[in-house]
Amino acid sequence: MNEQKEISKLTLRDVPNKEYFMWGHGACPGCGVAIAVRNLMRIFGPDTIVYVPASCLVVFGAQYPISAFDVPYFFTAFENTGAVLTGIRAAQKRRGKHSLVVGMAGDGGTFDIGLQALSGAADRDEDVIYVCLDNEAYMNTGIQMSGATPFGAWTTTSPAGKVIRGKRRNKKDIGAIVQAHGVPYMATLSNAHWNDFVRKAEKAKRAKGFRFLHVFTPCVPGWRSEAAKTMEISKLAVETGMWTLYEVENGEANVTYKPKKMAPLTDYLKLQGRFAHMTPEDVNSLQRWVCEKWWLHYKDEVEAPQCEVFKVEKAVAHDGDPLHGV
Amino acid sequence: MVTKVLSADHAVAWAVRLARAEVIPAFPITPQTLIMEQLSEFINDGEFDADFIPAESEHSVMSIAVGASAGGVRTFTATASQGLAFMHEMLYAGPPNRLPVVMVNVNRSLGAATGIWLEHNDSMPERESGWMQVYVEDSQEALDMTIQAFRIAEDRRVMIPMMVCLDGFVLSHTVERVEVPDQYDVDKFLPKFAPLNVLDPEDPKMINPIVPPEYAMEMRYQLDRAMDGARSVIGEVDEAFAEKFGRRYGGLFDRYQIEDAEFALITLGTATTTARRVVDELRAQGKKAGLIKLRFMRPFPESELREATKELKALGAFDRSVSFNSYGPVFTEVRNALYGCRVKVTDHIGGLGGRDLTVDEVRDMFANLERCARGEKIRQVTWYGLRGEQK
Numbered sequence: 012m013n014e015q016k017e018i019s020k021l022t023l024r025d026v027p028n029k030e031y032f033m034w035g036h037g038a039c040p041g042c043g044v045a046i047a048v049r050n051l052m053r054i055f056g057p058d059t060i061v062y063v064p065a066s067c068l069v070v071f072g073a074q075y076p077i078s079a080f081d082v083p084y085f086f087t088a089f090e091n092t093g094a095v096l097t098g099i100r101a102a103q104k105r106r107g108k109h110s111l112v113v114g115m116a117g118d119g120g121t122f123d124i125g126l127q128a129l130s131g132a133a134d135r136d137e138d139v140i141y142v143c144l145d146n147e148a149y150m151n152t153g154i155q156m157s158g159a160t161p162f163g164a165w166t167t168t169s170p171a172g173k174v175i176r177g178k179r180r181n182k183k184d185i186g187a188i189v190q191a192h193g194v195p196y197m198a199t200l201s202n203a204h205w206n207d208f209v210r211k212a213e214k215a216k217r218a219k220g221f222r223f224l225h226v227f228t229p230c231v232p233g234w235r236s237e238a239a240k241t242m243e244i245s246k247l248a249v250e251t252g253m254w255t256l257y258e259v260e261n262g263e264a265n266v267t268y269k270p271k272k273m274a275p276l277t278d279y280l281k282l283q284g285r286f287a288h289m290t291p292e293d294v295n296s297l298q299r300w301v302c303e304k305w306w307l308h309y310k311d312e313v314e315a316p317q318c319e320v321f322k323v324e325k326a327v328a329h330d331g332d333p334l335h336g337v
Numbered sequence: 338m339v340t341k342v343l344s345a346d347h348a349v350a351w352a353v354r355l356a357r358a359e360v361i362p363a364f365p366i367t368p369q370t371l372i373m374e375q376l377s378e379f380i381n382d383g384e385f386d387a388d389f390i391p392a393e394s395e396h397s398v399m400s401i402a403v404g405a406s407a408g409g410v411r412t413f414t415a416t417a418s419q420g421l422a423f424m425h426e427m428l429y430a431g432p433p434n435r436l437p438v439v440m441v442n443v444n445r446s447l448g449a450a451t452g453i454w455l456e457h458n459d460s461m462p463e464r465e466s467g468w469m470q471v472y473v474e475d476s477q478e479a480l481d482m483t484i485q486a487f488r489i490a491e492d493r494r495v496m497i498p499m500m501v502c503l504d505g506f507v508l509s510h511t512v513e514r515v516e517v518p519d520q521y522d523v524d525k526f527l528p529k530f531a532p533l534n535v536l537d538p539e540d541p542k543m544i545n546p547i548v549p550p551e552y553a554m555e556m557r558y559q560l561d562r563a564m565d566g567a568r569s570v571i572g573e574v575d576e577a578f579a580e581k582f583g584r585r586y587g588g589l590f591d592r593y594q595i596e597d598a599e600f601a602l603i604t605l606g607t608a609t610t611t612a613r614r615v616v617d618e619l620r621a622q623g624k625k626a627g628l629i630k631l632r633f634m635r636p637f638p639e640s641e642l643r644e645a646t647k648e649l650k651a652l653g654a655f656d657r658s659v660s661f662n663s664y665g666p667v668f669t670e671v672r673n674a675l676y677g678c679r680v681k682v683t684d685h686i687g688g689l690g691g692r693d694l695t696v697d698e699v700r701d702m703f704a705n706l707e708r709c710a711r712g713e714k715i716r717q718v719t720w721y722g723l724r725g726e727q728k
Contacts, residue, residue: 058538062404073546083536084543085407087400087430094362094392094400099536101360101388101401102408110538128400131393 012054018214023205026053036079037071041238043228043245044068044144046202048115051142051224054212057082059111060103062096064125065089066117067151068144090124092116093132096139111140111216118145118159122185133192133221140215140222143185146230154233158183161253162300163293164285166233171288181300189223190259197223198258198267203245207256207267214258227254235284244282250274252301255308269309275316276301338522343515345479345508349415349441349501350375351515352483354385355523358413358439362390362401366420367453368505369443373415395420399427399438406436406498407544409535411487414438417505418445418459425463431498432467433560434545435533437490438498440468441483444606444657445505446690454691455505457605458658461634461666467560469499469567470634472605476513479503481584484518488527489574495567496533497560504607506691518582526581568636589638591630592645594620598627600651600710602685602702603671605631608655608694615699626703631667639674649680651709653702656686657694664718681709687721698722 013025031052038045044067052059060083063069069086072079087095092114100112116125121143129141148166149155156169161182165171169178189197196218198211215222227248229241236244248254249270256268276298280286289297305311343351349372353361363373379385392398398414405412416424421442431438446456460470469490473479479501486499503509534544548556572588579585594616595601604612609630619626629645629652631638646652652675656665663669668684675682685702688694698721709715720727 060536060538070547073543075543075546075548075552078543078546080543081541082538083541084546085404085536086545086547087403088426091397091400091427094397095404097390097392097397098360098362098401098404098406098412099408100404101362101390102405102410102536105359105388105405105410106408108537127393128397131397134393135390 012056012213012216018210018217021206021210021213023209026050026209027056029053031055031057031059031081032072033079033081035077038067039231039238041229041231041241042067043146043202043230043241045071046241047144047200047226047228048072050208051212052080052082054209055111055113055216059113060085060099062086062092062099062112062114064092064114064116064120065151066120066144068115068117070151089120091128092120092125092141093128093130093137096141097132097135097137100137100139112138113140113142115142115144117149117151118143118147119149119157122158122183129189130192133189133194133223136194136220138219138221140224142224142226144226144228146228146233147182148230148233150230150233159185162297163289165288166285176288176290176293186225192221193262194223195220196258196260198225199254199256200224200226201245201249201254201256202226202228203242204249204256204268211258211267233285235287236282240282244279247274247279247282251276251279252305253279255304257308266308273305273316338519339517341515341517342512343476344371344510344512345473345476345503346371346443346510347375348476348480348515349483349503350379351517352480353413354379355518355520356413356484356487356527357411358387359410360388360390360401360405360412362392362398362405362414364392364395364398364416364420366395366417368445368509369415369417369420369441371509372441395423396427399424399430402438402440403427403430403434403436406431406438406532407434407534407536409532409537411491411530412438413440415441415443417443418447421459421463422447425466428463428466428468430545433556435496435563436498437496439483439486439490439501440498441501441503443505443509444502450690452690453505455507456658456689456691457502457656457666460500460502461658463500464635464666467497467564469497469564469636470502471499471632472502472634473508473632474607474609474630476508476515477584478586479508480515480517481578481582481586484523484527485574485578489567489570491530492570493531493533495563495570497563497567502606507607522581526578564636568638571633571636586632587630589633589636589641590645591632593628593630595627595629595645597625598649599625600703600706601627601629601646601649602653602655602699602706603629603631603667604655605657605667608657608688608699611694611696611699612655615696615703619703624707626707634666634670637670637674642671642674643678646675646680647678651706652680652682653685653706654682655702656684657688659686659689683709683715684718685721686718692722695722
């Protein structure tokens with residue numbers, strides 16, 4: 012990446028073509044995590060050390076004796092990304108080295124089991140980049156509900172049952188939790204908003220201190236979506252307000268992309284089997300949450316757009332094959 | 338060399354400073370905290386150049402430690418009891434990756450019937466984690482062994498993390514006269530850390546990816562052989578240390594009055610001091626009592642113990658922890674090592690939950706062992722200092 016170029020002028024064209032997360036990995040077609048990691052690694056470059064906690068990435072990214080990462084790679088456990096990064100960084104400092112130390116954790120490894128280590132590293136303002144690859148459930152273990160799962164979504168531990176239909180709580184606002192530590196940089200990214208993605212990743216790379224990149228990464232088997240629709244879903248998540256693109260730099264919040272008007276939530280939901288069972292009431296509950304978020308980030312009072320609530324014959328249930336979509 | 342009056346915790350802090358550990362993640366837990374307090378004082382006063390990382394939990398402490406060790410620097414930490422249990426998962430990250438972290442565990446009882454006092458039930462379950470484990474008897478040995486631990490763990494033939502266990506309060510908070518070696522001599526004794534595998538973009542490596550069944554078993558075997566090979570390195574380092582500093586600990590275990598002994602006790606940690614006094618009394622009465630001070634639980638000195646105990650008639654294992662409805666871990670290991678040997682091995686449990694192990698109780702142990710040596714039947718397991726009837 013051209014280090015002289017102003018960050019706001021960077022585009023996809025500035026990203027080097029050299030791959031450091033290479034071909035041959037075992038991710039599903041359309042995997043949002045693989046797309047995000049590949050492009051993050053092109054931006055981070057060769058002088059990078061990667062730590063991956065338990066997640067899909069640990070399984071499809073490297074298995075002895077082969078690795079898709081062409082940089083040093085380390086794994087130990089699930090809940091300790093912030094801590095292991097701290098240790099690697101400390102060793103770098105002692106040895107007078109300045110490699111980029113990057114952790115790539117899933118949403119479970121960040122929102123839930125890894126929250127304590129994340130908080131510790133953020134609190135100490137460790138000089139590392141923490142990437143959260145958010146596919147909104149424990150996908151590696153077979154689609155279980157996490158703190159990142161949105162309201163109403165089906166998972167194997169929030170099944171669409173006869174009485175309780177999908178998750179009953181809203182997605183945890185991990186961005187606000189990280190910001191509350193007063194970290195120098197945090198941003199939300201989407202695979203479908205390229206130039207925005209590039210600028211935020213490069214900004215994180217150039218900054219010092221604890222940097223948090225929260226990436227929206229659709230999961231084809233977990234979301235019951237089509238591989239070809241990963242980008243469309245990513246785009247619709249932003250247009251509907253399910254995902255908001257912003258950054259917080261030294262305490263100053265900045266919305267980096269604002270949709271012209273709120274798209275109907277159902278445009279997003281209907282592409283994913285995990286929402287297929289939702290009742291009009293549940294869609295409205297989710298819409299309320301989206302409207303509040305919209306106001307929080309865009310400072311716009313919006314009237315919720317007319318949602319076209321769809322009906323399916325039978326609720327989605329896990330058929331035992333993790334690769335089956337709907 | 339200077340002589341100081343130090344608790345074992347403070348002696349350990351001196352050892353870590355002299356060993357020039359570079360990264361020290363820590364989380365407070367009684368009775369370990371004095372180590373970390375002293376180390377942070379050294380660092381903040383500019384007397385010791387290391388990175389002290391106040392982590393948010395023991396789990397994170399060990400995660401930071403393996404990260405730093407994989408990053409290629411000498412790493413130290415200390416913990417106790419619940420803290421050790423909390424880092425249990427991460428203990429398993431060090432050995433197969435051959436990351437020679439050194440950690441002091443200040444033994445303290447673990448779990449309900451909660452207390453902060455001495456018991457060995459925190460470190461004993463970690464025998465399976467792949468860490469070496471040494472138990473020390475006094476503050477001097479705590480200092481000396483912490484320095485030696487780095488040399489043994491970082492030896493290219495070993496490359497396994499080591500846990501130095503010392504008895505909570507009895508040692509950690511009790512001051513003794515301790516000889517603190519000169520930095521110059523320690524630098525001569527302990528070479529700079531030369532890591533085996535380092536996370537370094539100049540030479541990219543993956544450390545600890547998922548390992549499929551086709552390879553994992555060989556990695557376990559390599560670790561098993563390295564642990565076995567550590568036995569001779571421990572002896573070598575003990576000799577080298579004795580040459581430099583004049584103090585010898587016997588390596589895997591130490592012998593006291595064992596050559597012509599008919600009955601003996603095998604002890605860990607501070608119980609050894611009490612038992613040595615009782616052996617002296619019995620010897621003065623012309624009784625052939627002996628003592629083995631077991632130092633290492635991992636690697637376990639199986640063949641060495643068979644050799645050392647072959648003339649004995651009765652051997653008692655002293656255990657400061659117990660596996661319920663089974664035996665104490667020292668007994669289990671010792672009897673296993675001596676399977677098929679002539680000597681009768683019995684289990685002697687005492688001092689649980691921090692209860693004082695008295696000289697009288699140790700006298701009772703030896704009295705029982707003497708009867709056993711005469712061919713009388715004694716209990717397989719005896720608890721000492723227990724109120725009420727022993728069924």
